[in-house]
Amino acid sequence: MQDYDARQARPHPAARLFAREHMAGAMNRREFLGRATALGLSAGAAYGLIGLPAPARAQATPQTGGTLRIQTSCRELKDPRTYDWPEMANQTRGIVEYLAEVLRDGTLAPVLLESWEANADATEYTLNVRQGVKWNNGDDFTAEDVAANIVGWCDGSVEGNSMATRMAALVADGAAAEGAVEVVDSHTVRLRLAYPDGTLMFGMADYPAAIMHRDRIGTSVLDHGIGTGAYMFDEFRVGERVVLVKNPDHSYWGEAWLDRVEMLDYGTDPAAWLAGADSDEFDMVYETTADFLDIFDSLGWVRSEIGTAATVVIRPNQEAEIDGARPYADVRVRRALQLAVDNRVPLELGLSNHGALSNNNYHVAPGVNPDHAQIPGHDRDVDEARRLMEEAGMLEFEHELISIDDGFIKATTDAVAAQLRDAGFKVKRTVMPGSTFWNDWTKYPFSSTNWGHRETGIQSLNLAYHSTATWNEAGFRSEAFDGLLAQATAIADNTARQEVMAELEQMMVDEGVAIIPYFRTIFRHYTDGLIGAEQHPKYEINIHRIGWA
Numbered sequence: 395m396q397d398y399d400a401r402q403a404r405p406h407p408a409a410r411l412f413a414r415e416h417m418a419g420a421m422n423r424r425e426f427l428g429r430a431t432a433l434g435l436s437a438g439a440a441y442g443l444i445g446l447p448a449p450a451r452a453q454a455t456p457q458t459g460g461t462l463r464i465q466t467s468c469r470e471l472k473d474p475r476t477y478d479w480p481e482m483a484n485q486t487r488g489i490v491e492y493l494a495e496v497l498r499d500g501t502l503a504p505v506l507l508e509s510w511e512a513n514a515d516a517t518e519y520t521l522n523v524r525q526g527v528k529w530n531n532g533d534d535f536t537a538e539d540v541a542a543n544i545v546g547w548c549d550g551s552v553e554g555n556s557m558a559t560r561m562a563a564l565v566a567d568g569a570a571a572e573g574a575v576e577v578v579d580s581h582t583v584r585l586r587l588a589y590p591d592g593t594l595m596f597g598m599a600d601y602p603a604a605i606m607h608r609d610r611i612g613t614s615v616l617d618h619g620i621g622t623g624a625y626m627f628d629e630f631r632v633g634e635r636v637v638l639v640k641n642p643d644h645s646y647w648g649e650a651w652l653d654r655v656e657m658l659d660y661g662t663d664p665a666a667w668l669a670g671a672d673s674d675e676f677d678m679v680y681e682t683t684a685d686f687l688d689i690f691d692s693l694g695w696v697r698s699e700i701g702t703a704a705t706v707v708i709r710p711n712q713e714a715e716i717d718g719a720r721p722y723a724d725v726r727v728r729r730a731l732q733l734a735v736d737n738r739v740p741l742e743l744g745l746s747n748h749g750a751l752s753n754n755n756y757h758v759a760p761g762v763n764p765d766h767a768q769i770p771g772h773d774r775d776v777d778e779a780r781r782l783m784e785e786a787g788m789l790e791f792e793h794e795l796i797s798i799d800d801g802f803i804k805a806t807t808d809a810v811a812a813q814l815r816d817a818g819f820k821v822k823r824t825v826m827p828g829s830t831f832w833n834d835w836t837k838y839p840f841s842s843t844n845w846g847h848r849e850t851g852i853q854s855l856n857l858a859y860h861s862t863a864t865w866n867e868a869g870f871r872s873e874a875f876d877g878l879l880a881q882a883t884a885i886a887d888n889t890a891r892q893e894v895m896a897e898l899e900q901m902m903v904d905e906g907v908a909i910i911p912y913f914r915t916i917f918r919h920y921t922d923g924l925i926g927a928e929q930h931p932k933y934e935i936n937i938h939r940i941g942w943a
Contacts, residue, residue: 468659550568555864593853702847798826926939
């Protein structure tokens with residue numbers, strides 16, 4: 395018998411608003427599902443509000459046992475709040491889990507929560523903690539663990555803690571606000587927000603939001619191995635291999651099929667990945683790059699793809715000093731760089747057109763992010779670019795454009811550099827290995843960065859362009875922008891929210907914050923017979939969900 399779902403009986407009033415907007419054509423289905431489930435509706439209840447049955451998610455049940463070999467980078471671990479690569483989270487997902495997860499269709503599903511509810515204006519959330527879960531050290535998993543993690547996420551004093559930006563509505567003076575996080579009972583947490591935020595649960599499902607034992611917050615999982623997941627580390631060698639095996643001393647609350655998972659590092663050259671696949675050295679890749687799609691198809695492997703808001707951001711840092719001056723503090727210089735580039739060229743040369751052209755140079759993806767607003771598009775204008783650069787007295791300045799040596803990122807950055815030179819600007823290209831580049835990625839005067847998918851544009855703007863954001867690599871600080879971003883975060887009505895988003899997007903263009911040429915379609919190949927290995931918009935690989943047919 396199907397369990398009774400109280401969330402379906404009493405849908406959130408804002409979810410009814412979203413349903414009406416969807417039915418009127420003002421909101422697409424992915425957008426509706428994401429926003430409705432973020433407020434606590436189950437996927438079934440959300441589909442029901444728009445008169446549709448929930449799609450069957452059932453797949454063939456995997457067999458128990460077996461080994462899975464994955465090509466992926468193997469990275470050094472640290473405090474999960476400071477994770478800045480999805481691969482770090484994938485290495486630990488078998489040990490430490492999340493309160494919720496975002497599925498491929500954009501819906502939020504509970505993991506260590508059984509459910510959650512938001513009040514009418516999304517200023518109060520009630521988190522219902524999953525019953526019967528234990529840590530692998532024998533301790534009970536309770537609301538105290540959840541509350542301790544949320545308080546830790548709010549700690550702005552931790553260097554690199556991007557979760558503080560995601561939890562901004564709970565933060566005051568760099569820490570969790572008094573009364574913002576309340577343990578109601580052993581399995582209930584109540585959150586009181588300073589302002590409405592319908593994206594809060596998306597933040598709690600993002601990859602730096604791994605739930606740690608309340609006594610281990612601030613540590614690396616590798617230091618102790620304590621978690622709620624079914625697996626444990628068997629081997630961990632940075633840059634070589636990470637091996638996880640079923641933990642024989644832990645009774646896992648859910649289902650896990652595989653006995654052993656080997657994550658194997660083949661470096662950054664896709665040709666090496668192809669050689670490994672052709673030699674049957676692994677069973678799935680982390681990502682298939684555009685130039686290798688057809689040849690992986692020819693191996694008989696299964697192709698999986700999905701459109702995302704992932705992109706490459708080529709940004710001048712407004713605060714960076716070069717020889718005692720700040721060349722990119724001048725908006726004329728930044729706008730000149732934007733206007734010198736036709737975004738179609740990096741889309742073609744960087745991605746072989748496997749993506750969507752950016753409407754203009756702002757970090758909100760049309761057709762993917764539900765809060766995208768249409769503003770006038772971008773056109774290359776070399777004459778205006780040269781006029782602005784000359785007016786700023788920078789026509790003879792040599793720009794050093796830095797990138798990692800990764801394939802599509804390097805190709806995209808090369809395409810931008812070539813167009814800047816074609817416009818008459820002096821450009822020096824510097825290409826670094828990732829081991830060097832990522833040490834100072836937020837500080838380079840002019841560089842390109844690979845940004846991952848976020849479910850809403852509000853999330854991307856908060857993470858990258860808010861004045862206090864940990865990942866604000868553009869050095870863009872604007873009280874006006876911050877104020878508009880707070881307004882957009884708090885608005886439930888789609889039309890009203892898009893009006894504010896249009897202002898934010900236009901401000902990014904007018905301020906010349908970055909060159910953002912496209913949004914990526916991402917791919918993955920895997921051998922036939924794997925279940926649950928499809929590409930995820932955020933590259934998530936949850937080994938609890940994968941098995942062999």
